[in-house]
Amino acid sequence: MPPNLASGSLQFSPTPTLAPQIHYLSIPSPNCSPTLYRPSLSRPSCAITCLSTGRLKRKSGAKTESNSESEELVRVLLRNFKDDKKPLLTTLNKYVRFVRTEHCFILFEELGKSDNWLQCLEVFRWMQKQRWYIADNGVYSKLISVMGKKGQTRMAMWLFSEMRNSGCRPDTSVYNALITAHLHSRDKSKALAKALGYFDKMKGMERCKPSIVTYNILLRASAQSRNVDQVNALFKDLDESIVTPDIYTFNGVMDGYGKNGMIREMELALGRMKSNQLKPDIITYNLLIDSYGRKQEFEKMEQVLKSLLRSKEKPTLPTFNSMITNYGKARLREKAELVFQKMTDMGYAPNFITYECLIMMYGVCDCISRAREIFDRMVDSEKGIKVSTLNVMLEVYCMNGLPMEADELFESARRSRMFSTDSSTYKLLYKAYTKADMKELLQKLLIQMDRDGIIPNKRFFLDALGAFGSSQATQKSARNENSLSKEANTARA
Numbered sequence: 001m002p003p004n005l006a007s008g009s010l011q012f013s014p015t016p017t018l019a020p021q022i023h024y025l026s027i028p029s030p031n032c033s034p035t036l037y038r039p040s041l042s043r044p045s046c047a048i049t050c051l052s053t054g055r056l057k058r059k060s061g062a063k064t065e066s067n068s069e070s071e072e073l074v075r076v077l078l079r080n081f082k083d084d085k086k087p088l089l090t091t092l093n094k095y096v097r098f099v100r101t102e103h104c105f106i107l108f109e110e111l112g113k114s115d116n117w118l119q120c121l122e123v124f125r126w127m128q129k130q131r132w133y134i135a136d137n138g139v140y141s142k143l144i145s146v147m148g149k150k151g152q153t154r155m156a157m158w159l160f161s162e163m164r165n166s167g168c169r170p171d172t173s174v175y176n177a178l179i180t181a182h183l184h185s186r187d188k189s190k191a192l193a194k195a196l197g198y199f200d201k202m203k204g205m206e207r208c209k210p211s212i213v214t215y216n217i218l219l220r221a222s223a224q225s226r227n228v229d230q231v232n233a234l235f236k237d238l239d240e241s242i243v244t245p246d247i248y249t250f251n252g253v254m255d256g257y258g259k260n261g262m263i264r265e266m267e268l269a270l271g272r273m274k275s276n277q278l279k280p281d282i283i284t285y286n287l288l289i290d291s292y293g294r295k296q297e298f299e300k301m302e303q304v305l306k307s308l309l310r311s312k313e314k315p316t317l318p319t320f321n322s323m324i325t326n327y328g329k330a331r332l333r334e335k336a337e338l339v340f341q342k343m344t345d346m347g348y349a350p351n352f353i354t355y356e357c358l359i360m361m362y363g364v365c366d367c368i369s370r371a372r373e374i375f376d377r378m379v380d381s382e383k384g385i386k387v388s389t390l391n392v393m394l395e396v397y398c399m400n401g402l403p404m405e406a407d408e409l410f411e412s413a414r415r416s417r418m419f420s421t422d423s424s425t426y427k428l429l430y431k432a433y434t435k436a437d438m439k440e441l442l443q444k445l446l447i448q449m450d451r452d453g454i455i456p457n458k459r460f461f462l463d464a465l466g467a468f469g470s471s472q473a474t475q476k477s478a479r480n481e482n483s484l485s486k487e488a489n490t491a492r493a
Contacts, residue, residue: 070102070103070106071106073095073098073099073103074103074106074107074110076095077091077092077095077099077103077107078107078110080094088119088122088123089122089126092123092126093126096130100132101127101132101133101136101139104123104124104127104139105138105139105142107120107123108120108123108142108143108146109142109146111123111146112146112149112150117146117147117150117152117155120143120146120147121143121155124139124143127139135163135166135167135168136168137163137168137169137170137171137173137174138173140159140160140162140163140168140174140177141173141174141176141177142177143156143159144156144159144160144174144177144178144181145177145180145181147159147181148177148178148180148181148182148183148184149181149184151184151185151186153181153182153184153185156177156178156181156182157178157181160174160178169207170205170207170208171207171208172202172207172208172209172210172211172213172214174208175198175201175202175208175214176211176213176214176217178198179195179198179199179214179217179218180217182194182195182198183195183217183221188221188224188225189225191221192218192221192222192225192227192230195217195218195221196218196230199214199218202214210241210243211243212243212244212245212246212248212249215234215237215238215243215245215249216246216248216249216252217252218234219231219234219235219249219252219253219256220252220253220255220256221256222234222256223252223253223254223255223256223257223260223262223265223269224256224259224260226260226262228262228265231253231265235272245276245278246278247273247278247281247283247284250269250270250272250273250276250278250284251281251283251284251287253269254266254269254270254273254284254287254288254291255287255291257269257291258287258288258290258291258294259291259294261291261294261295263291263292263295263297266288266291270284270288280311280313281313282308282313282314282315282316282319285304285305285307285308285311285313285315285319286316286318286319286322288301288304289301289304289305289308289319289322289323290318290322290326292304293322293323293325293326293327294326296326296329296330298326298327298330298332298335301323301326305319305323315343315346315348317343317348317350317351317353317354318353320339320340320342320343320348320354321353321354321357323336323339324336324339324340324354324357324358324361325357325360325361327339327361328357328360328361328362328364328365329364331364331365333361333362333365333367336358336361340354340358352378352385352386352388352389355374355378355389356388356389356392358371358374359371359374359375359389359392359393359396360392360395360396362374362396363392363395363396363399363400364399366400368396368397368400368402371393371396372393375389375392375393379418385418385419386419387419387420387421387422387424387425388424389419390409390410390413390419390421390425391424391425391428393409394406394409394410394425394428394429394432395428395432397409398428398429398432398436401436403432403433403436403438403441404441406429406432407429407441407444410425410429414448421452422454423454426445426449426454429441429445430442430445430446433445
C-alpha cells in the first residue's frame with residue numbers, strides 16, 4: 001500500500017447482465033561549428049522596406065508586446081515560411097521591423113520541435129546582424145537547451161564556448177541548460193557523470209551556485225538511471241545546502257523510479273516528501289497511478305485514485321488515459337471500459353490521446369474491429385486527427401499479425417492526404433514488415449519513403465529495429481538496408 005495515502009479499494013462493479021457502453025463523444029477540436037556573424041557598430045547603409053502587415057503594426061510608444069501578440073507574429077512568420085516555401089531568412093527580413101528577441105525565443109522553441117534544428121542557428125545568425133541584438137545569457141541558454149533536446153551535445157558545447165567568447169559570463173541557468181543537454185545523450189551513465197562534474201564545478205563559482213532546478217534535474221536523471229546511491233547523495237547535499245526541495249524535486253525522483261519499476265524506492269521518496277510537509281499534487285497522483293499500473297499493482301492504483309477523488313485535487317485526462325492503457329496491457333478490457341465510462345460520467349471530454357489509448361487497448365485485447373471502429377469515427381469527425389492516431393492503428397494491425405491490412409490503411413491514409421506522415425510511421429512499418437519477413441512490403445515502403453523525401457539513414461534503422469536487441473536482427477537489418485537501398489536507388493534512377 002502506498003504510504004500516507006488513504007486505504008481502501010475503488011470498486012469497479014459493472015451490472016452483471018449489461019456490458020458497459022462506450023460513448024463516442026465528438027472530438028474537440030551536422031556536427032559542425034558554424035561561424036556566427038559578430039555585429040559591427042556601424043549603421044547599415046541600405047534602407048529596408050517592409051510590406052504592410054495589417055494587425056502586426058507596432059505602436060511607436062510601445063516598449064514590449066504581450067505574449068499573445070508575440071505568438072501571433074511568430075505564427076505569421078512560420079506560416080509565410082512554410083506556405084510560401086521561401087527561405088526562413090527571407091521571411092525574417094520581410095518582417096525585420098517587427099521581430100525582436102522575444103519573437104526569436106518563440107521561434108527557437110517552435111523550430112526546435114522539428115528535426116530542422118539548424119534553422120535555430122540561422123535565426124541566431126540573423127539576430128546577431130540586427131542593431132538591437134545584445135549578447136545575452138538567456139539566448140544562449142535557450143539555444144543550448146534546444147540543441148540538447150535534439151541530441152546535438154557537441155553543438156551545445158560549442159554554443160557554451162561561443163557564449164564565453166562573446167563576453168557573457170556563465171550563470172546558473174546556462175549551466176542548467178548545459179547539464180540538461182548532456183543528459184539527453186544516448187549513453188546515460190556517461191552523461192550523468194559529465195553532468196555531476198558540472199555540478200561540482202558550479203559549487204565553486206559564486207554566479208553559478210546550484211539552484212533547486214539544478215538539483216531537480218540531477219535527482220530525476222539519477223533516479224531514471226536507477227542510481228539509488230547518487231539520489232541519496234544528492235538529497236544529503238540538498239539537506240546541507242541553503243536550497244529547499246519543492247514538489248518538483250520529489251515528483252521527478254518518484255517518476256524516475258516509477259518508470260523503472262522501482263516501486264519500493266518510489267514509495268520511500270513519497271514518504272520523504274510527506275516528511276518535508278509537502279502535499280501530493282495532481283502530478284504526484286498521476287505518476288503514482290501510472291507507476292502502479294505499469295507494474296500491474298491495480299489495487300494500489302485504485303487506492304491512489306480513490307485518494308485523489310477525496311483530495312482537493314481533481315483528476316485530469318492523463319489520469320484516466322493511464323488507467324485505460326495499463327488495464328489494456330493486462331487485457332482487462334471491462335475495467336478499461338469502465339474507466340472510460342466513469343470519465344465521461346464525470347463530465348470529462350476525451351481527447352485524441354484517450355481514443356488512441358482505447359484503440360491500443362482493444363488491439364491488445366484482440367478486438368480489432370472495435371479498434372478500427374474508434375479510428376474510423378475519429379477520421380469521420382475530421383477533428384484532432386494526428387499522425388500518432390494513424391500510427392496506433394497501424395501498430396494494432398501489426399501486433400496482431402495483419403501486415404497487409406496495415407499496408408492497405410497506410411495507402412488509404414496517404415491517398416486521402418488527411419494525415420501528414422513522418423519518419424515515425426515508416427519506422428513502425430519497417431520494423432513490423434521486417435519482423436514478418438515481408439520483403440515485398442519492405443521494398444514498396446522504402447521506395448515510398450524516397451518519394452516522400454524521407455532518407456533511411458543509420459539512425460533510422462537502429463531506431464526501427466532497436467527492440468530486437470540481437471546480433472542476428474542487427475545483421476538482418478544491415479542486409480535489408482543494403483539491398484533495399486540499392487532497389488530504392490534503382491527506382492530513383
